[in-house]
Amino acid sequence: MSYFHPGRAPVLPARRRKAARLQLEELVRRTAKTPRRRHPVAVAAVIAIALLSSGAAAFAVVAHQPVTNTHLARCFTSASVSGFATVISAPGRPGSVGHVAKAHNQCADLYRDGYLKKGVRREIARPAGGDHPVPHLVVCTWNDGSAAVFPGQKGTCARLDLPAAARR
């Protein structure tokens, strides 16, 4: 038994399907285990380079992807893809389809005005007046090409398996 009529089973919209598939394929290529068969000398060389280098940054995989969908952006309150997020669109017109030119700044404004607070899984309906703390924010590219803004540092996007938003 299924909730949907057999002839009308829902189909993920093509635009999302294609974008999500491409992103997943890229993610797998970037983050899967490296092949196990490696020449021992090559492995030793890699370890030596790692020890001699300044730190983990030598291993950091830097992956950037431009933000191509500016109709909306997501402001997260924690560094988690399944955490709470507010979707923003056109400034001043909540809920409308608009153009998010600078997602980082707009999310920072929500923090500054007190609507969002790092670690709080909800929006604050009536924030107290004055400026509120704004955490360090990083902009990643969501699978639909829109910006996803997370509290975090350099490397947060990679940790979330998302490409960092490329500067235009």
Next chain:
Amino acid sequence: MGIDWASASDQDLWSHAAIDGAGEAFGELFERHADRVYAHCFSRTGSWSMAEDLTSVVFLEAWRRRNEVRFSGDSALPWLLGVANNATRNAQRSLRRHNLLLAKLPPPGEEADIAADAAARVDQERLAEHLLCAMAGLRQAEQEVLALCDWAGLSYAEAAVATGVPEGTVRSRLFRARQHLRDLADDNQARCVRVTRSPARLLAGGHA
């Protein structure tokens, strides 16, 4: 020679992706199960737009937890639906807390690519709202097993993989869930018939 991913089993695809880094293999898994995951996310949230986001989240989470995968027969679908349960649970927690605030926001605009079947989708969202409202009186575990078995059409064994509990527990939970739903029928009739707002409208708003 290229590999024919379409005829490969789920387990083979998963291995090729996790061990060899074959992106196309995971892409094929996504193609194979995305619609069922999407439907399940919709049935748990009542929102098409939220289901779209959650479908992506499910596969991202599945990849992150790729070493924990469990297959039912050869299928990864039950385990993916279990990941979907976790993802929707997290999302719904946020929604529940914000219904009053978000309900004040105007609805989002229509999306061009769903215009053709917009009426059917709206009908399905209303039906899902009603069913979700009716299920609100059940325990979370009962809701999940009901959604997996009665909505997504999984067998008891598959639902056991999805929920990580023994098959016997799935059977008893499902029995209790159906019983509770019947017990709540009169109450639900009065309470849920007037539900008008959908989570889709609630989620898509924002502040500026």
